[in-house]
Each structure stands twice: as C-alpha cells, then as structure tokens.
Amino acid sequence: MDIGLPDRKDREAILKVHFVKKPLAKGVDLDSLAAKSAGSSGADLANIANESAIIAARNSHTEITQSDVTEAFERVAIGPERKSKVMTEGDKRVTAYHEAGHALVGHVLPDSDPVHKVTIIPRGGTGGVTWFIPPEDRVFVSLVQFKDMLARGLGGRIAEEIILGPDKVTTGAGSDLPSAAGLARDMVVNQGMGSKKLRNQVFHVDEGMMIERLVHEREYSDETAKAIDDEVESLITEAASRARDVIKANMHYLEVLKDKLLEKETVDAEEVKQLLSGAQMPKAAALY
Amino acid sequence: MDIGLPDRKDREAILKVHFVKKPLAKGVDLDSLAAKSAGSSGADLANIANESAIIAARNSHTEITQSDVTEAFERVAIGPERKSKVMTEGDKRVTAYHEAGHALVGHVLPDSDPVHKVTIIPRGGTGGVTWFIPPEDRVFVSLVQFKDMLARGLGGRIAEEIILGPDKVTTGAGSDLPSAAGLARDMVVNQGMGSKKLRNQVFHVDEGMMIERLVHEREYSDETAKAIDDEVESLITEAASRARDVIKANMHYLEVLKDKLLEKETVDAEEVKQLLSGAQMPKAAALY
C-alpha cells in the first residue's frame, strides 16, 4: 500500500517551511489547512503557499489572511473560480440540481466522507463542484467506503434523471462517469473486491514477486475480461440504484439545497449539514 | 466537462482586441458575431479579424464592412466558397435535395438548434452546407439534443434515399456519416447515454481518479465491444428512421426548399423559417 504522501504532521511541517518568509497574519490556522489537505503532495503545499502570497497582493493585503490561504488552497485543488463565466439560466438550474444530487447522496450514505463545500460557480474546467474531505488521515479504504464513493459520484447524473427525465440527462456528468468507472474498475482489477470468483484475485500482477522467472505473456483471456466488465457494470448499476433510492426518498432536501445554491452559489459544510439534517437513508440504499 | 473555450463575453472582448487597429466601418456588429461564433477558439477569432481585413482590401473597401466580416467568419468556419466549381446539373440537384433534407429535419425536430443558412455553393471541401447555430452559449447538451443532431445529420442521405431510391444514394453523405457515427459512439462510450446496461457507464476510464494504483490493462472484452457496437447501430437506425418520417410527412416542403436552393443557391435563416413554416413533426418521429 502506497503511503508515500506526507501525512498530517508532515504537511503541517512542510507548510510551515514554505510560509516561513511570508508575512502571515496573526491567527492564520496552518494546522487546519494541513488537516483538510490530505492527499496533497509536497509540491502542492509549496504551491498553496505561493498562491497565498499572490492572492494577498492582488487583494492589497499587507499580510496573508486566512481567506487568502483558503482561496489559494481551493485554486490549487480544483482550479480558479470563473465568476465571469456566462451560464444560461437553464444550465445553472441543471448544475444546481446536479451538485445537490452529489451532496445529498454523500451526506446520507453512512460510509461517505462529509461534504466540505458545494458550489455552482464554475472552477477551472468544471461547471460546479461538490467537495468531500475525510475527517482524518486515512490509510485504508474499505469496500463499503468505495461503494458510497461510487454512489455519491453518480448522484449528479441521477438527480438530472429524476428531475429532467431519463431522456434529458446532460453532458454535465461528463467527468463524474469516468471517475466512477475508474474507481469501480480499480476495485475489481486491483483490490480483489469483485464478487465471488474474482474476490481476492487481482489482475495487475506484481512481476517482481514471482519466483524464479517472469511470466512472459501477462494477458488474461477475453472471457476473464468479460467477467471483469460484468463486475464493473454491476458495481455501477448498484451505485446508480442506491443514489436513486436516496434522492427519491429525500426530494424535499434536494429542492432545498438546489434553491440555496441558486440563491448563494456556494454553500459550506455547516450549512449543508443544517439544510439536510432531516434527510434519512431509505432501507433500499443499505448494503445487505 | 470542458468549458475551457471562450464564452460569448470572452469572444466579444477577444474580437475587440483583434479589430482594435483595423478600420472598422461604423455600425459593424461584433456582438452578434460573438453570439454566432460559439465554439470558436481565440485563434479562430484572430483569424476572422485578419480575414476581414484581407476580404475588405480585395473588395476595395476602405473600411471593413459587415458583409466583409460575415464572409470572413464563414471562410474560417467552413472554408472559402468555390463559385467557379463546375458541377453537373445532376450533381446540383442531388446536392439541393441533400441539403434540403438536413435543413427540413433540423427545422422540424423540437430539440435541434435552428437553421442558420443553407447553401449549394461548394465551400472548402464540401459540396454544400447546412448550418445550425445554437441560440445561446450552451454548456450542457442533453440526450434528446444529441438524438436530434443525429437525425438532422442523416437528413441528407435519407432525402437522397427517398428521392433517388435506396440503390442510387451517393457519396454525397461522405462526411455526414462519419460525423453521425462519431457522435453516436461518443454518446455511448463517453456520456453514459447508452440504453439499459450501458447507461451511466463509460468506457473511457479517468485513470487519474483511481485510488492507489492504475489499472494495468484497460481493454474491455470483445463482448462489451459488441454491446457498444449494438448501441451505436441502434442510435443510427433510430435517427435514420426519424429523419425518414419527418421528410416523408413533409415532401412538399422538401421540394420547395430544393427549388429555392436551385434558384438562389443560398437561403438564409429567415427564408428557411418562412418556406418551411407549415412543416409538421409527424408522431412517428417523436421520442417516446
């Protein structure tokens, strides 16, 4: 298991090094930045420090403030906001339902990380973002956590399906679906998390562990490839179905969050928790 | 979703920059150019400005006129007109029916963009052109919009089939068919818009989103490839059938537009709307 990325302690130390010659306002909380930047590399952290200084300068701050640091972190993680981006009212509405779908499913499912922020302001190359951050530095991911990730990843498309109808779904899920496909394939091919026959088997052989000599021809048969495809398809279908069950059981909350997004464009963790506090997980979405 | 191309506001700003040192006639409307050039890159826009100056010079205009700008835009988007191009009467007639087919199907179907212009003057590498421009800067494309694009794209070949008979269809659809094939395949493979099992699944995995390590062998099975082929074939067959239904129900309008094309060679948006104003969508062409 690759645990080579810096952990929370490492990240705090690295951030301190990079901010050492920068005029940091009093009270800026590098530790909480370290906490929420799990998964960042050393280079990412250096980048955040530099962007903070640039943003502070642009804002005519003499010292780098907490909000400069936060903006810098989000720029590095997702790309800059594009507030000027013209979006039609129709596209905005689609985006609001789509992001609300991700957030609602992620909020309701028991093994998903909590929602950190939802926004319908385009950032970098995306129309909107729903952001999940794990509460602590996690080393292992379990099968049920993967399944909740899959379901929340499909939450946007499924919200469109329910609101617009199945024939009106859009290209708005254009990057969610490849992510879900990649995750599902990873579970089956690399994590031995397929069902029955494929369980505990992986298809990415560690050649260096072979005794005596390497396998010359690594390629599995077309029938095995089909078995893998079937597992992936079944994971995606199950995830879509769980997302559908969650949203249908909580239509009121989908509307509430959508409305808030159209009103405020960005909704943070606290407010999401509050708005969706009555949402319930339907039995149908439980893993048996 | 890639929304990296300049949007309408961006395009207007970019055009203004490129025209700043060019003698633009009073009243030339860069904003409407910005509106209709959705999908153009910054380089395309610079190109339009330069071509405008060249065309004005060729026309001995001391200032760049609205028509110079329009001609420049069309040259950049489709290629120069080839008025001198010798076409036999038979080929002209085939072209007129073919383009009228595209225009009629696009005009009638509810989720297609409106027709912008139809011409049987060869341009660049094509025998004729029917041009559709979306009314506003669209970020998302929906499944039904894709289906109407497919049907209007096949409208030319289907018009030939109906008028000439199935054994006399020509190579005139030589670029329409690869476009339709590409669009249908994109829907199935990248947009999760296949039917049943393939819905919400994509086959272009985002490897960067995988947890922990990359899938070594990305290739799906031959049976899955067949399922994709079947979906593509079914989308094409449905689109051809819808185009056929639309044209057969509106033969009078096909003839009217064909005649006008043979008479005037180019017909613009307004005139198309007027000529086809009585055309009706038959029930058979509706998506159920």
Next chain:
Amino acid sequence: MDIGLPDRKDREAILKVHFVKKPLAKGVDLDSLAAKSAGSSGADLANIANESAIIAARNSHTEITQSDVTEAFERVAIGPERKSKVMTEGDKRVTAYHEAGHALVGHVLPDSDPVHKVTIIPRGGTGGVTWFIPPEDRVFVSLVQFKDMLARGLGGRIAEEIILGPDKVTTGAGSDLPSAAGLARDMVVNQGMGSKKLRNQVFHVDEGMMIERLVHEREYSDETAKAIDDEVESLITEAASRARDVIKANMHYLEVLKDKLLEKETVDAEEVKQLLSGAQMPKAAALY
C-alpha cells in the same frame, strides 16, 4: 466529400500554364485533354506537359502534336508501353479474353462509364489495360455506379473462368481483385452502403466531430468485423455473378473483341462501341 482535385475548368487552365512556353502544334486540343483527365492532380498535369515535350523530341517533331500529347497522357496515367515485351501466344490469348471481359461487362452495364480504350500491349506493370473514362466531371458516385464498377472489374477473371474453365484461371487478375476488394470494403466501411443493419453506418469515425472528448478505444468488435466481411463477400459474389451473366449472354461479342485485340492489339472507344453494338444486358444482371 473531397472535391479538392481540380475540375475540368481548373485542369484546362493548369494545362495552358504548363504548355505556355512549349511549341504546341496548331489545333492541339487541350480542352479535350482536360475533359478526359478527370481525377488528375495539378502535378499530374504538369507531368503530362513535360512528357509531351520529351516524346515530341524523341519523335523528331519540331512542334508538340496531338499524338505526342495523347501518348504523354497515357504514359502518366498507366505507365509506358512495353511493345518489346515477349509474351507467349498462350499468355496473349489469355490477356485478350481477359481485357475483352472487362470491356464487354463495362459496355453492357447501364451505370458504368464508357470504355475509352482496350489494349493487350503491356504497359508499366500490367499485362493489358481496359480504360474507362467518365463523360463529365462527376462529383458524386452512386451505389449502382459502384456496383457496375465492381462487376466490370471482375469481368477479366470471369472471362477466363468461362473460356479456360474454373481450374485454369490465372494470376492475370492479380491487380483487379485487390481493386475490387478495396472498392467493396470502401462501400461498406466508409460510404454506409452496406445492406440492412450496416446501411448508413460507417466504421471510420470522424473523431474531430465528437462532442467533448475523443473515444479512447476506437476498435469495433470481432462480430462487427465479421458482419463487414460478409457484406464485402456478398458484394463481390454479386458482382462476379453479374459479370458472368453479362458475358454468357454475349459470348459472340467476347470472341469478336478478343479477335480484334489479337489482330490490332489496341482498340479505341469508337471501335469498341461498334463491335459491341449488338450486345444486350441479360435480365439476370439487372439490379432489382
């Protein structure tokens, strides 16, 4: 549709440019050369002009004559005559039947271009040539025209089959068959001219027309490949059968043309028309 090659007017203009400094005999008809050189590129035309001068010099002409120009055109289009080439009597007879087969089938079928010339003098890398030239600058080719091209292309091999018997057919069809195979495959794969399911579908996707992102894995399934193979096979089988029907119904004319070829080695358009003027298309060779 690629209409990028120069058309008749273009060709005449290009020829005039290339002959401008060459001593052209009075009355040499560049316009008719332009007419019959459809499909030639600008470079081919320049080549013809240069070869004309060389051939005139070799023939000690002080001016370039019509026959010098004609010889130059044929050299460029097919390669130089090899009159000295030793061929056995048997091989000559096979060649005469073979070329007569091409000519007869092409002459009889209604949608074939007319025969321009037939020869059993080896040229470049071929044992004999039957040459078809379209009567005007054609932009579109129809399905029935393709089918007649296929049938006349197999006419040589089928004439051998009928005269020598199926077990004595020779390598004389060594370049006809790959041409026919290429044409049939093009119809199915690129022109959407397959039957039933494959009709209107092409298998050479225009990737630039795809919305948003490219298909990663373009390859269709083996079952689809088989469907394409079957269509190709059926086009070839139909074409062979039509060629067989035409020749069997006109055996007298095959013998007449063969005899004339053995006598004169080269027979031109006029004479072919006259010799075969009584040949009839049998019902069996009609397309339904």
Next chain:
Amino acid sequence: MDIGLPDRKDREAILKVHFVKKPLAKGVDLDSLAAKSAGSSGADLANIANESAIIAARNSHTEITQSDVTEAFERVAIGPERKSKVMTEGDKRVTAYHEAGHALVGHVLPDSDPVHKVTIIPRGGTGGVTWFIPPEDRVFVSLVQFKDMLARGLGGRIAEEIILGPDKVTTGAGSDLPSAAGLARDMVVNQGMGSKKLRNQVFHVDEGMMIERLVHEREYSDETAKAIDDEVESLITEAASRARDVIKANMHYLEVLKDKLLEKETVDAEEVKQLLSGAQMPKAAALY
C-alpha cells in the same frame, strides 16, 4: 533453474570483504546475517555494510554494533521504519489483525518457512510487515511449499474478512494480492504445476532450445489463456479457503497476537512461536 545468486558461504565471504575496513564491534555475528539474507545479491550485501556504518554514526557508536547491522539489513530488505507516521486507531487495529493473519497462517501450515518477525510499524511503502525466512539455503521450491506461501500471503485479507466482515475488507491487502496472483500465475505458466492438462506444460517457451528454427508466432490461443486463468483462480480460491480454515480454527491465537502487536508494535520469531504454540492445523486446511 537460476542458482546464480550467492549462497550462504558466498554471502559470508562477501560481507567480510565489505566490512573489512569498517570498525566492527567485537562479537558481531556476520555468519548469522549471511544465514538470514538468503536471496540477497552482492550489491544488497555491500549496501547493508554501508548502511551499518551510517546507522552506527547516527547512533554515535564508535563501532558498528549487532543492532546497527540488524537495522541496516532490515532497511535494505524492506525500507526504513517510519515511526513518526500518523495512523488512526482504526487503521492500527486493522493492521494488527492483518499482520497477525499472515503470521498465524504461516506458523500453522506445515510447509511454510517460519515467521522471523511481525511488526505494525510502517516501513518504506507498507503499513506493516510479516517476515518469513527459510531455515537454510534452499535451491528447489516444491508445489506444497508454493501452496503454503499462497495461503499465508492471503492470511491478512482473510483475517480482515473474518473480523470486519466481507464488506469491510480494506485496501490493506493492496500489495499481498498482486504477489499472490504473480506466484500462482508463475506456478501455472512457468513451473508446469497446473492441474490435469496443464501439468508439466509451460507457456514460456525456451526459444533457444528449439531445433533448427524459431517459432514465428509464440502466442497461445484465447482458450488456452482461459484455461490458465482458471488454474490461477482455483489456486487463489483454494489458498483463501485454507487461510480461512486456519484462522477460524485458531481465533484465540489471532486475538493474542493482535493484542501483543498493539501493545509492542514488533514481535520477534521467538515470541511468535511461544504465543502461537497451541495453534493447531485444522483438517480442512490439509492438502489432500
């Protein structure tokens, strides 16, 4: 069979050469180091000597002590300890059960090498390590030894499955599974240790042994690839099932070792033997 690596005598000699100019403390036992470093190359041994000197310096030892040498050996074999690595309590518990699973299965199965050390301190890129060292320089590995290696390799994942439940297994087995897959594939493809038809056959042909000329196309059929996949799957399934039988029959010992690991983080060979001394192999895990 590749027996090219240095054997025990060679290793002792090589170590002596590399330590000759280094201040080795009296009583440091290079011979036992030679014994446990089976499988190391000459370069690995040189590396150990250098690391010993560095570690001694870091520890302010004027001579290289036995513990410096041992630490150096483990650094080279698995990577440095990362004691500072933050792990959540949950992850630590998962790791402890996981490593205890490897150790218990390896300890109980009759043809496995003995456990050398178990630790839940992260080292290099792994969350914990269970280390097996063969008692003597072995040249041949037998089929039953391979099968016990497979079972102990899956012991970690199976312990998670039993303790956490099948839906909560984690990515903690992320490198065990590719190792097991590689080993099983090697048995089938290179060692002729498949069952029935595949027994004594290998699929990595020694081309240099062929008489007269090389096989041009080495690739076996897809059906044979499937037969190989089936054998691999059956080896993995059998191994998982034996690991499950061993652990279920010895749940008490799993808990004992897990507790000791959480308490002491590292447990050595002697202590493992003592803690697990009552563990019994259940009949079900025997090879019939």
Next chain:
Amino acid sequence: MDIGLPDRKDREAILKVHFVKKPLAKGVDLDSLAAKSAGSSGADLANIANESAIIAARNSHTEITQSDVTEAFERVAIGPERKSKVMTEGDKRVTAYHEAGHALVGHVLPDSDPVHKVTIIPRGGTGGVTWFIPPEDRVFVSLVQFKDMLARGLGGRIAEEIILGPDKVTTGAGSDLPSAAGLARDMVVNQGMGSKKLRNQVFHVDEGMMIERLVHEREYSDETAKAIDDEVESLITEAASRARDVIKANMHYLEVLKDKLLEKETVDAEEVKQLLSGAQMPKAAALY
C-alpha cells in the same frame, strides 16, 4: 500483375553487356542461359557473369567455357556445391528418396514444369536439390499449375512417409513445407483462388484503388481468418494426397531414380526423362 523482371530478350541483352569484356570461349550459348534463367533480376545476371570469370580462373581456363557459365548460374541460383560435406549413409539414403519424390511427382503431373536437374550433393544451405525450369517465359500462372507446384513440393516428405513410415519422417522437409504453406496461402489470400465463398475475393486490399478515402481498419474478422486457414489446409491436404497417389502408383520409378542418385549423385533433365519414361499418372491424382 508484376511483369517488371527482364524477359528472355532483355536477359540475353543484359548478359551480353556483362560478358562484353570477358574472354568468352567460342560457342558458349548465352541464349540458352537466358532461356533457363527466367525469374532472374539484372543483378543476378551480372553476378552470373562475374562468377563465370572467377570459376574459369579457378579452373585455369584461359577462356570462359560453357561449363564455367553453367556452374556460375547454379551457384548464383542455389548456392555453391558442398562436396566435402560429410553425410551419413542413412542421411544420404533419406535425401535420395526425398529428392526422387520431388522429381517423380513433378515429372508425372501434367501442369508442372519439367525437371531440370536432381542432385543429392548439398548446395548452400540445402541437403539436396530438385530443380524445375519452365520451358518458356511465362507471364501468367494458372490455378492447376499452382496445384501441381504444391504437390511436387510435398513429394519429398511424402516419399519419406511411404519409405520410412509416417513416424520416421524427418526434418528433411524443413524448407519444402514453409514454401508450400506460403504458396497455398498466396493462392487463397492474394489470387482469389480459394473455393466457394473465398473465390475471387482477396484479403490484401489495394488501398490506392479505394474511392475517396482509405479504410481505417483493414483487419478482417477471426472467423474469416479461420476460413482462410481452412482453405490453406485443404490445399495442402489435397496436394499431399495427390503426391502420395503418384508415388504409390510408381514405386518402381522412385527406386530407380533413388538408386541412380546414390550412384551418380546428380542426374540431369535428359536422364530423368528417360528413367521415368514409363511412369504413369494414376487417376486418383487427377484434378476433377
């Protein structure tokens, strides 16, 4: 059809050029050399002239004699004799039967070229040679000629099978079989000489003959590949069976030629004709 190699007249002219400065003995017959060197390139002919001079010098001839020229021709065509090559009596006997098998089958079958020479003296890389030369410059090869080539090519292996028994056949056919396989595959894949469905179809598409654009993916389906394999297998099986029929019906002549080969090592065209003059083609070997 490629007829680019020099024909007989060309070859005679080329030979004369290369011998022009060489002391050729009176009466040396370059024309007959031209006749039997069909298939040689210009470079081969230059090579023959040079080798003739070298051989003459080695033989201390002041002029190049007919026998020097003949030896030079054979060196260039097959490689130098290796008279010193040690062969066991057993291997000599196998070779004699093997070459006699080739010669007998080729002599008896009606559409084979006549035997030019048979030898059991190793030459270049072969154990013995049977040499067939066509009587005249042939441009076309017919299907029945191909079939007789296949049968005579297998005549060596089949003679071994009959004399030694099927389990004692040797590697002596090591180059005959790839030649036969290549020939049979060429008939099916490139010459349209397969049976039924594959007749008149070729699988090596002439891409330059395609209309408008190239096929992107040229590869036929696996089922078509199987159909080709079946045709090839059936051609080889038929040829082996015809060779068997010829030899079994003429065992006496096989022995006679074998004995003569063991006695004289080389037997020329005249003598072969005489020794085998009573051999008869059995009905079973006829093509129906």
Next chain:
Amino acid sequence: MDIGLPDRKDREAILKVHFVKKPLAKGVDLDSLAAKSAGSSGADLANIANESAIIAARNSHTEITQSDVTEAFERVAIGPERKSKVMTEGDKRVTAYHEAGHALVGHVLPDSDPVHKVTIIPRGGTGGVTWFIPPEDRVFVSLVQFKDMLARGLGGRIAEEIILGPDKVTTGAGSDLPSAAGLARDMVVNQGMGSKKLRNQVFHVDEGMMIERLVHEREYSDETAKAIDDEVESLITEAASRARDVIKANMHYLEVLKDKLLEKETVDAEEVKQLLSGAQMPKAAALY
C-alpha cells in the same frame, strides 16, 4: 534445412587451426573432440582452444593435457562447475533422482542418443546435468527421435513425481519444461509433424517463396492457434506418460543410479551403460 554449422571434418580442421600455436601434449585426441562437439560453431571451437590453455595454466601444466581439453569443452558447452556451491542434503537427493530420471529414460528409449555423462555438481546456472551426444554427425532428425527427446527431457520431473509424490514436485524442472515445450511447438509449427489436419502444414510461412506478392496479414485464426496448442499438449502428455512407464518399470535402476550419483557426483557414459544394463523398455512406452 539449415546445415550451415561446420561438420565433423570441418570441426577437426578448425580445432587444428586454433591449437596450432598452443603447446598440446602428445596424444591429445582432437578428432574425438571434433566428434563429440557436433552442433558447435566456429566461435565455440576457438573458445574451447583458448579455455584449454587457461585451464592448463591454472593447473600448472606445461602442456595442454587431454583432461584440460575436456574440461574446457564442458565449460564452453554448459558452464563452469560450481563445486563450492552449498546444497542441502534434501536438494542433493532431489537432484540425484531428477538426473537419474533423465538418464534412465534416455538410456531405455530406442531412438534417443546415448548418455554421455550425468552429474549432480552444479554447473553454470543448473543444479545438475545429464548429457546426451549423438554418435555421428546427424543432418536429419526424425519424428520418433523428437519424441524420445521429449520423453527423456521430462524424465527428471517424472522421477520427482514418482519418488516425492505429485504434490511435492519442485522447481528443479524449471528449465527442462520450457525446452520440452519449445521442442514440441517446433514439431507442430515448423516441422509439419502434428497429427491429422496439421500434418505436413507449417505455420511459419516462407514469404520469399510466395509467388508474385507477399501475404499482408500472416496471422492465423484463434481456432488454429487452439489446434496447435492441443497438439503441443498431446505431445507433452504422451512424453510424460512414456517417461512414467519407463521409470516405473525400472525403479531398481533409478535407485542404483541415484545412489551412485550421491556417492560419486559424476557418472560417465561407460558406467551408466553398465549400471543400467538390465533396464528394459516396457511395452507401454513403445510408439504404436
């Protein structure tokens, strides 16, 4: 058939050249060295001469003795002895049975070459060696000789299977099995020695022998690949079964040779012949 390697006479001549300036002891027999070095290239022979001088120097011989030459030959053919190599008693016993298995099967089967030497001293990269040398310079290898080579090649693994039991076979056959697989595949793919349909067919086409033009796509179908796999599997299974029959019928001799190997480590041709003189071929191992 490639007979390009030097034959016995050639080898003797080459050896004499390389030894000409070396102080060869009287009576050293280069001719017998030439006899047993069949298959060596000129470079191998030069190598033997140089190694002889080096070994003589190391042994402080003033002249190169017969034993120096023999040691040099074996070094070049298999690699140097590694007497110092530590092997456990268990591994030694496995090796002794393994090599005795090879020797016994090769000794008993009628078409195998005679045993030249058996040793359990590791040499180069192998644990032990059994060496077969053909009695004379053989040009052809027959099908039955190939089959006996296969059986003796599997004799080591089968001896392990019988003595240790099928589940205790080791990696000791790690290079025997790829050799056997290569040999069997060569018989089927290159020698036309498959059964029924594949007999006389080869799958390594000699492209240079094709008439007129090359096959574009050489690859046979997957079904043909399966047919080849089946033939290979059947040859290996038959060979294993014959080896098993031979050993089971001669258990006493296996033990005798094994004991002698453990006692003396190396046993030569004479002694093997004597020890195994009573061994009999069981009927079951005969080829029918």
